[in-house]
Amino acid sequence: DTGVSQDPRHKITKRGQNVTFRCDPISEHNRLYWYRQTLGQGPEFLTYFQNEAQLEKSRLLSDRFSAERPKGSFSTLEIQRTEQGDSAMYLCASSLGTGGGYGYTFGSGTRLTVV
Amino acid sequence: DQQVKQNSPSLSVQEGRISILNCDYTNSMFDYFLWYKKYPAEGPTFLISISSIKDKNEDGRFTVFLNKSAKHLSLHIVPSQPGDSAVYFCAASATSGTYKYIFGTGTRLKVLA
Numbered sequence: 476d477t478g479v480s481q482d483p484r485h486k487i488t489k490r491g492q493n494v495t496f497r498c499d500p501i502s503e504h505n506r507l508y509w510y511r512q513t514l515g516q517g518p519e520f521l522t523y524f525q526n527e528a529q530l531e532k533s534r535l536l537s538d539r540f541s542a543e544r545p546k547g548s549f550s551t552l553e554i555q556r557t558e559q560g561d562s563a564m565y566l567c568a569s570s571l572g573t574g575g576g577y578g579y580t581f582g583s584g585t586r587l588t589v590v
Numbered sequence: 591d592q593q594v595k596q597n598s599p600s601l602s603v604q605e606g607r608i609s610i611l612n613c614d615y616t617n618s619m620f621d622y623f624l625w626y627k628k629y630p631a632e633g634p635t636f637l638i639s640i641s642s643i644k645d646k647n648e649d650g651r652f653t654v655f656l657n658k659s660a661k662h663l664s665l666h667i668v669p670s671q672p673g674d675s676a677v678y679f680c681a682a683s684a685t686s687g688t689y690k691y692i693f694g695t696g697t698r699l700k701v702l703a
Binding site: 506 | 594596599624626631632633634635636639679681689690691692693694695696
């Protein structure tokens with residue numbers, strides 16, 4: 476078990492381009508979360524999957540953002556028509572549990588820079 | 591609305607002394623709390639947790655205290671070591687919901703040798 480993996484670690488893209496990030500959670504974890512972190516802020520919740528079902532999406536997740544978790548395994552986060560305001564660290568986390576009271580394991584993140 | 595607040599953006603402490611990091615929350619539904627440590631260019635790593643049924647939890651040099659009536663928690667690190675220098679985030683969750691955690695803005699701790 477190598478923990479939560481995120482790919483790529485860094486992405487530089489031009490404004491208006493589409494980007495896709497991948498997250499591979501810890502294999503037995505049924506929950507997967509995406510967060511975004513900007514400079515000087517804490518991680519902000521974007522969306523949450525329990526197995527393959529996307530159960531909650533934040534208001535931060537505009538129509539340009541879409542996330543999937545096919546077959547309850549890895550997850551992808553796509554941003555269409557990127558804007559400079561999308562520049563941030565995108566963090567994926569996973570956890571195991573059917574109830575509350577479990578912490579997350581975070582990946583190392585994907586740093587997105589939109590130029 | 592900032593439901594979890596860390597009002598001190600930075601803290602400097604001498605090696606060997608106690609570091610105290612504070613966190614306040616506003617949502618009375620929060621009943622599970624975590625502290626994470628983050629080094630530059632890495633994801634946050636879990637440090638210690640506390641449930642609302644407790645008021646203290648200890649793990650080695652780290653102790654978390656919870657004051658439910660004041661909606662306040664604190665992380666004590668004793669003794670502080672230079673390797674503890676990092677950004678510390680507190681996070682809170684309502685276990686009856688989707689189990690997502692709301693994070694504070696972080697406190698940058700610098701332990702001086």
